[in-house]
Amino acid sequence: LDSTLGNNEQVGLHPSLQSLKTLYEQGKAAIVQGVGYQDMNQSHFKGTDLWLSGGDSTTDGNNIPSGWMGRSLQAFYPDVAGAPTADMPDPLGIQIGDSNPSLGFHTETEHQNVINLSGQDAAGFFSLIQTIGGAPILNIPDSQHGDELAFIMGVEQSTSQYAQRISQVFNAGSNSISSYPTGNVLADQLKTIARLIKGGCKTKIYLCQLGGFDTHSAQIINGTPDAGDHADLMEALGDSLKTFMDDLEGLGLADQVVACTFSEFGRCARQNGSDGTDHGTLAPMFIVGKNIAPGVQGTNVNLSNLTPDGQLQGVQHDYRQVFTTLLQDW
Numbered sequence: 001l002d003s004t005l006g007n008n009e010q011v012g013l014h015p016s017l018q019s020l021k022t023l024y025e026q027g028k029a030a031i032v033q034g035v036g037y038q039d040m041n042q043s044h045f046k047g048t049d050l051w052l053s054g055g056d057s058t059t060d061g062n063n064i065p066s067g068w069m070g071r072s073l074q075a076f077y078p079d080v081a082g083a084p085t086a087d088m089p090d091p092l093g094i095q096i097g098d099s100n101p102s103l104g105f106h107t108e109t110e111h112q113n114v115i116n117l118s119g120q121d122a123a124g125f126f127s128l129i130q131t132i133g134g135a136p137i138l139n140i141p142d143s144q145h146g147d148e149l150a151f152i153m154g155v156e157q158s159t160s161q162y163a164q165r166i167s168q169v170f171n172a173g174s175n176s177i178s179s180y181p182t183g184n185v186l187a188d189q190l191k192t193i194a195r196l197i198k199g200g201c202k203t204k205i206y207l208c209q210l211g212g213f214d215t216h217s218a219q220i221i222n223g224t225p226d227a228g229d230h231a232d233l234m235e236a237l238g239d240s241l242k243t244f245m246d247d248l249e250g251l252g253l254a255d256q257v258v259a260c261t262f263s264e265f266g267r268c269a270r271q272n273g274s275d276g277t278d279h280g281t282l283a284p285m286f287i288v289g290k291n292i293a294p295g296v297q298g299t300n301v302n303l304s305n306l307t308p309d310g311q312l313q314g315v316q317h318d319y320r321q322v323f324t325t326l327l328q329d330w
Contacts, residue, residue, distance in 0.1 A: 001021060001031075009298075011033075014231065016226060020288075023242055028245060029286065030293060030295055034301050034314060035315075039056075039057040041057055049103055050062070052069075066108045070104065071108060077113075082113055083157075092203065092204055093113060093203060094117060094196070096189045097207075098209050122166055123170045137149055166201075172200060173198040173200070175195050176250025184236045185210065194251065197248075197257065210236060212229065213230075216277070219271075245259075257289060258289035258291070260286070268280040268310050269303060269310050282316075285317075287322070297317065
């Protein structure tokens, strides 16, 4: 990646990450080494919940019912109680790429400040929402049942209020690059995000997703690292981020956006018997943007200091340090 770094900081990128190297050489990429938390949970589901809630494996941090994004946005915008305001006409968060609402956006109250566009055409989102629900219930009983009915009606009303605005900003927006990578679900999501921002959307956090990294087998093919599922995923990730940043530059918006990658855990440092790797612990995080501090944060993880089952040890950066830095300084 960078021969000017110290020996213990020099890293090699996967050959399919050429686009990320280009961003790095442009001063638009940073790599944070050895990210995780102590005693990392290696369940997909629990591990994801912990990363999205800001939790860990301690007793106090293991069952946080809200998400760090939701809590933060609610603290930054306490007046946005699930409905557009004059200063913030858009939802505080937009999720794309997963039909299941993310725990990361859950708040500690019932206010809905997030829209999920998964699988939908943003231009027709308002028309879609208009087909949901029915006439308001006029006489809500004073009971737990009534409270649940009121909550459901509140979600429907909030979504309807935001939906028309989402359609408007998407229609008003555009992309400076039409040739996003084809057949790439992450590229499609990022293209939509760039267009929404160009259309005037003031949403603060967008959450998108690229799956398929559970490479227990066929991570490589015939012993060739640049062939196989992992190589394809690395190419999709790097090319999508590079095109997204180029698009933002062409739109005059590159100063306003920073992107951050994360996953629920890394992969085992030692390969298995199926040309793959099993659930792991530590992993790097990539930070991409025009106004970040580029470079490598931290040193190479010590491959001579593995657990008996081949796992990386020695957390250099708690993942919450990265998220906190973004919230605090960006």
